[in-house]
Amino acid sequence: MSHWILAPIVLPAFLAPFIVLAARHHIAIQRTVSLAGVVALVGIAAALMMQVSDGSVLYYRLGDWAAPFGIVVVADRLSTLMVLLTVVLALFVLLYAVGSGWDRRGWHFHALFQFQLMGILGAFLTGDLFNLFVFFEVLLIASYGLMIHAGGNARLRAGVQYVLYNLLGSTLFLFALGSIYAETGTLNMADLAERVALIDPAASVGIRVAAVLLLLVFAIKAALVPLHFWLPSSYAEAPAPVAALFAIMTKVGAYAIIRVYTLVFPPDLEVTAGLHDVWLQPAALVSLAVGMIGVLAARRLDRLVAFSIIGSMGMVIVAISLFTPAGIAAALYYIVHSTLAGAVLFLVVDLVRTGRGDLRLSAQAPMFGTALTAGLFFAGAIAMAGLPPLSGFLGKLLVLDAAFASPLVAWVWAVVLATSLISVVGFSRAGSVLFWKAHGTPGTMLPEEAVRPAWLSYVAVGGLLALLVAHTLFAGHVHAYTLRIAGDLFAPDAYIAKVLETPGKLSTPTEGY
């Protein structure tokens, strides 16, 4: 039993109070500690991923109490992939926050950032539904602080909406957990997988209600239409590095759907039949359409990017809702892609805001650093809209290919292709107004607060873009890996056996029960 699996949760949990208590007035120490912590996390995450890359499952019992009585932390290929994605994203986002000076515009940015990481990584690693709830709350309460970082009128108002909506989501989560516990008497995911399969389909009202409630909770997290209303305002108003980090938060919802609805409520389970293809898939197609139409309709650049996040989440859920190994593999490939692409776009939004003073999509004098910012926006938009040569194109191709197994294949193809066209139009309209029309409007002046963005900001955005390029170049390897993950997910026996059959304190033969 290796203790390293706890490091992604414990390290940020210790760094955050250290930053608050010991270094609250020393921004240089805060930055150093925070960056060093994230670099260490990247190393740990990569090592964990190497360890499980052969398909083994890492497993840790807190206090050595055996599952399902004790709390367990489980790392398989899926969770380590998400952990690595999160910490790599966090590294570049932190570089940007330091470079652009966002971390000095309010208090406790680095402490909240570490708590946020703790919550996200914990949610990926936990093997227990109640702890999933607890880590959701940890990441949410940190995100409330980050969301209103640096204050301001509009940001606080958006913050109220964000907090209230997520509080309602948490309440719903507790209702779902209560009904699951009432029906099965356990909340350990591996144990649930065995017990839910035993439920008599004729007496399954309670568990069906629980499955739908849980799906609603995860759909709120994943911003699936019609539960997406919290996303546009809060992502648009949040500070840019925070919004870029939030690109992974919607994926926490997608991860939870993948995990719970392959392990606990697998697609061939009779009691929850129809949940995926009748409800989830149409909702995902509608979110894809709503998101991309929102891109076309947005009048400010930050809202445009926020709506493109909704669209890309719709795309992810379309792939997940196929619930075939090919579909899940395509979804995982697209999750990595859309996280990076969304983060790039949110950071470019901030470059525009810095160099231009505002984000309205109307022609104004050329901004500071036009050429470089325009180039980065161009690359980010290509990635998000899914044009070749970047990985968005490959991701969409994989999803379309996997959709052949679905009865809704015609709908999937039509919606994906049409929304791609709409988003291309939306992004090119925004880009040409922002960057090209500027040169045709002489006489206008930039506002005084417009300055040239710092070089470290460009390094951070460039680094994320380089990752996207690598994601494209090594698409074959990545997709082969995600296919193996999908294979694990559809044959969860190794996971269940590892969690339930490893002896712990309660089940040693000498002591007995």
Place this chain on the structure above:
Amino acid sequence: MEFLVASAIGVMTAGGIYLVLRLRTFPVILGVSLLTYAVNVFLFASGRLTVGAPPILRDGVETYTDPLPQALVLTAIVISFGMTAVVVMVGLGAYLHSDDDHVDDVPEGETAEEQP
């Protein structure tokens, strides 16, 4: 007793949802609190309703109450209390800044001040 607990949860949930659908911060926060009370009672009931039974193993006792929901409720109470405190602070900040405690968005054209 089952009827009493079930109807209490139902009434609190209904009242909570009604208040959440108001447009002002104060009723919405009250509604969220009501909902969290409802969910706490619901979690309690998820371990079956027994009265006067001990939660831990003792000699000579036949019926037990399930201790796990009580631990879950404790966690849920702490978390919802903290969250409510956060939302009160954020809501108060938003109200004091803009002199307006509506929860819904101002229509897009009317946002006069841009954020720096």
